[in-house]
Amino acid sequence: MMLARPWLPDALLRPPAVLLLPFADWLNAFSDYLQNDLQLTIFTRAIADVVQFILDVVNNFLLGGRKGLGLPAVPWLTVAALAGLLGYFLGGTRLALLSGGTFTYLALFGQWKLAMQTLALVFVSAPAAVLIGLLLGIAAQRKRWLEVSIAPLLNIAQSLPHFSYLLPVVIFFGVGHHAGAIATIIFATPPMIRMTLLGLKRIQPEIIEAGRTSGCSPRQRLWLVEVPSARQEIMVGINQVIMQCLAMVVIASFIGAPGLGYKLLLLLQSLRIGDAIEIGVSIVLIAIMLDRLTLAWAYRVPEYHGDERFLVRHKYLLGAIALAAVSIAIAALEPYFYFIPRREGLSTGFLWDPIVDWITLNLFDPLQVFRHFVALYILIPVRDLYQWAPFSAVMLLYTGLGWCIGGRTCALLIFSFLGFIALSGWWDRAMITAYMITVAVSVCIVLGLTLGIWASRSPSRAKRALLLCDTFQTFPSFIYLIPVIMLFQVNDLSAIAAVTIYAMIPAVRYTIEGLRNVPVPLQEAVTSAGANRLQRLVQLELPLALPHIMVGINQTVMFSLFMVVIAAFIGTQDLGQEMMRALSFNDLGKGLVLGFCVAFLGLTIDQLVSHWERRRKRELGLAE
Amino acid sequence: MDGKTSGVIRCESLWKIYGPDPGGIFRKHDGAPSDEALKESGHIAAVNNISLEISRGEMLVVMGLSGSGKSTLVRCLSRLVESTAGRVEMDGQDLFALDEKELIELWRHKMGMVFQHFALLPHKTVLENVAFPLQMQGITPDVRRAKALEMIELVGLSGRENYFPRELSGGQQQRVGIARSLAVDPGIWFLDEPFSALDPLIRREMQDEFLRLQEMLKKSIVFITHDFDEALRLADRIAILYHGKVEQIGTPEEIVMNPATDYVARFTSEVPRARVLTVGSFVVAGEGDGVEPVAKDTPIASILRRIVLSPDARIPVVEDNGRHLGVIDRNALLDALFG
Ligand SMILES: Nc1ncnc2c1ncn2[C@@H]1O[C@H](COP(=O)(O)OP(=O)(O)OP(=O)(O)O)[C@@H](O)[C@H]1O
Ligand SMILES: [Mg+2]
Numbered sequence: 001m002m003l004a005r006p007w008l009p010d011a012l013l014r015p016p017a018v019l020l021l022p023f024a025d026w027l028n029a030f031s032d033y034l035q036n037d038l039q040l041t042i043f044t045r046a047i048a049d050v051v052q053f054i055l056d057v058v059n060n061f062l063l064g065g066r067k068g069l070g071l072p073a074v075p076w077l078t079v080a081a082l083a084g085l086l087g088y089f090l091g092g093t094r095l096a097l098l099s100g101g102t103f104t105y106l107a108l109f110g111q112w113k114l115a116m117q118t119l120a121l122v123f124v125s126a127p128a129a130v131l132i133g134l135l136l137g138i139a140a141q142r143k144r145w146l147e148v149s150i151a152p153l154l155n156i157a158q159s160l161p162h163f164s165y166l167l168p169v170v171i172f173f174g175v176g177h178h179a180g181a182i183a184t185i186i187f188a189t190p191p192m193i194r195m196t197l198l199g200l201k202r203i204q205p206e207i208i209e210a211g212r213t214s215g216c217s218p219r220q221r222l223w224l225v226e227v228p229s230a231r232q233e234i235m236v237g238i239n240q241v242i243m244q245c246l247a248m249v250v251i252a253s254f255i256g257a258p259g260l261g262y263k264l265l266l267l268l269q270s271l272r273i274g275d276a277i278e279i280g281v282s283i284v285l286i287a288i289m290l291d292r293l294t295l296a297w298a299y300r301v302p303e304y305h306g307d308e309r310f311l312v313r314h315k316y317l318l319g320a321i322a323l324a325a326v327s328i329a330i331a332a333l334e335p336y337f338y339f340i341p342r343r344e345g346l347s348t349g350f351l352w353d354p355i356v357d358w359i360t361l362n363l364f365d366p367l368q369v370f371r372h373f374v375a376l377y378i379l380i381p382v383r384d385l386y387q388w389a390p391f392s393a394v395m396l397l398y399t400g401l402g403w404c405i406g407g408r409t410c411a412l413l414i415f416s417f418l419g420f421i422a423l424s425g426w427w428d429r430a431m432i433t434a435y436m437i438t439v440a441v442s443v444c445i446v447l448g449l450t451l452g453i454w455a456s457r458s459p460s461r462a463k464r465a466l467l468l469c470d471t472f473q474t475f476p477s478f479i480y481l482i483p484v485i486m487l488f489q490v491n492d493l494s495a496i497a498a499v500t501i502y503a504m505i506p507a508v509r510y511t512i513e514g515l516r517n518v519p520v521p522l523q524e525a526v527t528s529a530g531a532n533r534l535q536r537l538v539q540l541e542l543p544l545a546l547p548h549i550m551v552g553i554n555q556t557v558m559f560s561l562f563m564v565v566i567a568a569f570i571g572t573q574d575l576g577q578e579m580m581r582a583l584s585f586n587d588l589g590k591g592l593v594l595g596f597c598v599a600f601l602g603l604t605i606d607q608l609v610s611h612w613e614r615r616r617k618r619e620l621g622l623a624e
Numbered sequence: 625m626d627g628k629t630s631g632v633i634r635c636e637s638l639w640k641i642y643g644p645d646p647g648g649i650f651r652k653h654d655g656a657p658s659d660e661a662l663k664e665s666g667h668i669a670a671v672n673n674i675s676l677e678i679s680r681g682e683m684l685v686v687m688g689l690s691g692s693g694k695s696t697l698v699r700c701l702s703r704l705v706e707s708t709a710g711r712v713e714m715d716g717q718d719l720f721a722l723d724e725k726e727l728i729e730l731w732r733h734k735m736g737m738v739f740q741h742f743a744l745l746p747h748k749t750v751l752e753n754v755a756f757p758l759q760m761q762g763i764t765p766d767v768r769r770a771k772a773l774e775m776i777e778l779v780g781l782s783g784r785e786n787y788f789p790r791e792l793s794g795g796q797q798q799r800v801g802i803a804r805s806l807a808v809d810p811g812i813w814f815l816d817e818p819f820s821a822l823d824p825l826i827r828r829e830m831q832d833e834f835l836r837l838q839e840m841l842k843k844s845i846v847f848i849t850h851d852f853d854e855a856l857r858l859a860d861r862i863a864i865l866y867h868g869k870v871e872q873i874g875t876p877e878e879i880v881m882n883p884a885t886d887y888v889a890r891f892t893s894e895v896p897r898a899r900v901l902t903v904g905s906f907v908v909a910g911e912g913d914g915v916e917p918v919a920k921d922t923p924i925a926s927i928l929r930r931i932v933l934s935p936d937a938r939i940p941v942v943e944d945n946g947r948h949l950g951v952i953d954r955n956a957l958l959d960a961l962f963g
Contacts, residue, residue: 206743209704213814214757214804215732224756228747302747304786 015422023424024589031588044172052178055124062116075331075338076107081323089316091296102289110345111282118259121249125184129241133192141200157190159602161565162251163579164595170255171588180257188244192237199233235298242290247476273486274352280482284475291474371493386435391427406611417600424593432574440499440560448504452511462512469509477502477563495567503560510552514545547613554609561602634677638710640700643667646708670696672868683845685855688865694848698814732761736805740817742797744789751785754803775803795826813843864888876900897961898925906957907950912940
């Protein structure tokens with residue numbers, strides 16, 4: 001069909017206009033119906049008020065002010081001291097230093113207010129998301145029909161870009177503080193449902209039977225046997241929720257959620273890189289701290305303290321009270337330990353600004369050459385190819401691939417995913433997104449595999465690399481824009497670069513894991529057959545690890561879709577840019593349709609890769 | 625022991641069919657689907673028309689290869705899974721007629737169960753695990769603590785009541801499982817391969833311990849194992865399962881000496897006879913010649929030495945109450961062993 005392009009009728013080249021379905025109008029009509037006819041807004045605004053009130057209380061606690069309960073704020077010294085104690089309780093000295101240090105940094109560098117606004121949103125959204133997710137997860141485990149109907153929703157929810165969550169929230173809940181919290185709750189709930197369900201399903205049947213024969217009523221069985229037995233997964237779920245919350249809170253700055261994200265957005269828009277880096281460091285520190293604290297909590301094993309003396313048994317509680325009292329007293333005497341406003345805080349700006357200046361001055365020309373070269377010989381040709389390919393051919397190609405790899409349902413799903421995009425009228429934009437992703441993912445695969453293989457050659461190196469991956473993955477994606485804008489300013493290449501950095505993490509991680517998990521007896525067998533290291537890698541390790549690596553590449557695709565939409569912020573012409581526009585015009589229908597387009601691009605690749613990976617694992621006898 | 629813990633189980637024509645439509649296939653064949661009919665329609669009868677009775681204080685050992693339906697049978701008897709058809713009576717009470725509340729009451733008071741992989745609650749200490757069934761009944765903390773400590777002492781774990789399961793060896797974990805199942809003083813005790821996950825030395829030790837407990841407690845027991853040696857050491861009676869059917873049920877001696885089917889014969893062919901046969905099977909009339917008498921249910925392995933060392937002695941056999949029965953028939957005995 002590609003070759004026959006000149007002779008194809010126009011209708012097979014671009015989706016013909018008569019066929020386009022006004023999905024967006026339908027969605028808008030539907031939302032109007034919900035708002036006006038069903039008066040749903042009364043209901044949603046009520047929720048908004050409740051959320052706003054809770055936010056005010058938390059904010060009041062952290063920042064003072066007249067809203068909420070009207071109490072004075074807690075001094076930063078107290079927060080830092082208590083966080084340090086919590087860190088010590090959960091993970092010893094290092095964690096204590098990390099959590100206490102993070103808060104001290106935030107205070108000393110005058111970012112206390114912004115950071116507390118961000119954290120207040122996290123502290124309100126995370127528990128709500130955890131609770132909703134836990135209950136839904138439990139319900140899904142009880143009721144088969146619920147599980148069946150929730151599973152595809154979860155899949156879509158996971159591949160919808162962050163932005164798609166913002167619009168409906170704006171429409172139904174308004175903009176501002178509470179909207180940020182609500183968008184975050186909705187965004188962060190799916191992983192909790194998933195992990196709860198997973199944990200409950202993994203319980204040994206014998207444990208449940210033991211509960212029943214011990215005479216548990218259904219409720220006792222749930223709360224005393226099943227939920228505690230699934231503790232590990234549930235705790236990992238909580239960790240994911242908190243990390244998702246942080247990522248989303250930063251992005252929710254687009255709908256007026258205050259805090260570090262909002263500030264970062266303003267700074268990036270006015271290209272004040274030095275200050276942006278400072279904010280970025282704060283966000284990164286908070287991310288690492290929250291991640292380490294919750295993980296330490298998740299992997300804590302129960303210990304017995306029943307027969308210790310009162311003082312020893314409650315040492316942490318008593319310590320906390322003492323620390324709070326002392327630090328509040330200090331703060332009362334010396335206002336510096338109470339609150340440090342922005343202008344009195346330290347600043348690293350003097351450090352960053354020269355660096356940024358130096359880069360613009362000295363690297364501008366070489367980077368410019370590089371940029372032109374890449375654009376001319378890679379980006380533009382690929383982009384033209386995608387724009388040029390008839391849509392019918394692309395659909396046929398992917399549906400056919402789906403048929404070969406995953407059979408009929410897979411082909412059907414892919415056909416309807418791509419069909420939706422074609423009929424929505426956003427095919428051209430979607431192809432721009434697809435081209436950026438193709439380039440980014442290709443770079444990710446090449447670099448990611450290389451890095452992964454290199455790192456996996458020694459166990460200690462692999463371990464360190466995985467730790468690094470973990471750390472990088474906790475950063476909210478927004479952060480990755482900072483260095484990219486610093487180097488490339490604003491264009492397609494910088495968007496692709498940002499996507500590449502962010503999306504490479506899973507490629508590296510899964511390559512390392514796949515290669516390290518090749519069974520030792522097999523490695524020994526191949527080595528004793530006289531293979532050298534390269535032969536062993538090519539003949540044994542890569543083929544065996546490939547299915548696992550493909551899981552990583554699948555995630556790379558998902559990550560890059562998320563990032564490409566965020567990168568729209570630095571000026572691209574794909575779906576993401578349209579989405580920003582929809583957001584600023586409160587066009588719900590359009591925004592959602594665009595979101596689905598992005599999700600369906602991702603799900604198409606996901607279908608192909610996951611079917612292939614499962615089949616291959618079965619063939620290799622690696623399936624569970 | 626009081627009435628609530630008397631403990632007699634009976635089941636009649638019990639069926640448990642797995643597959644797409646167990647009830648349908650069962651009715652279609654008027655309650656007696658043949659093996660072929662089941663196989664053709666993609667069903668498996670994990671329990672295939674089983675009737676048996678366990679009397680009070682008796683230990684029935686259920687044996688069979690992997691997949692023969694042992695676990696499913698106990699789960700039907702305890703109603704952990706719903707049977708497809710049939711009837712189970714516990715002390716005269718129809719088990720399948722109970723509603724959920726009554727069933728929970730039954731589990732709370734009448735049954736104890738021990739599992740192959742221990743199934744301890746990982747977030748609770750030994751003491752809390754053992755006290756768990758009591759907690760479910762709403763018994764006050766002091767009372768359940770005292771009772772649980774008593775159970776822990778009984779299984780020989782005193783001093784470890786504040787350990788968590790992860791800090792115990794396999795054998796110790798199973799002791800906790802046993803203590804937990806005994807905490808409510810049930811009349812009926814189900815054990816699903818309780819010692820299979822333990823290594824041989826510990827297994828042996830646990831069997832001895834178990835016999836000691838049963839000596840004291842006299843529960844009605846359904847004990848599952850796939851280890852014939854274990855069955856011989858413990859059983860009053862053995863039921864041999866094959867593809868969900870009871871091939872034979874009887875005392876160890878009956879099963880070894882008179883196998884009902886080829887399968888049972890093959891199954892038992894490796895069993896050393898001397899361990900199963902008892903003196904009572906080889907008695908002829910006559911007076912002993914003054915040597916020490918033996919009880920009639922002594923396994924012959926333990927008197928073989930006497931018989932071989934003093935070939936001419938006439939060893940008297942007596943009943944449990946001391947009544948004289950006759951003397952050992954040496955020839956018949958040696959024939960049975962070596963002939
Ligand atoms: N939930 C189930 N669904 C379908 N088939 C089942 C189910 N549980 C058991 N079966 C089937 O019933 C048969 C009996 O299983 P069961 O677990 O009772 O065997 P078992 O004798 O306990 O074996 P093992 O020694 O391995 O524990 C097996 O063929 C098994 O595949
Ligand atoms: Mg079993």
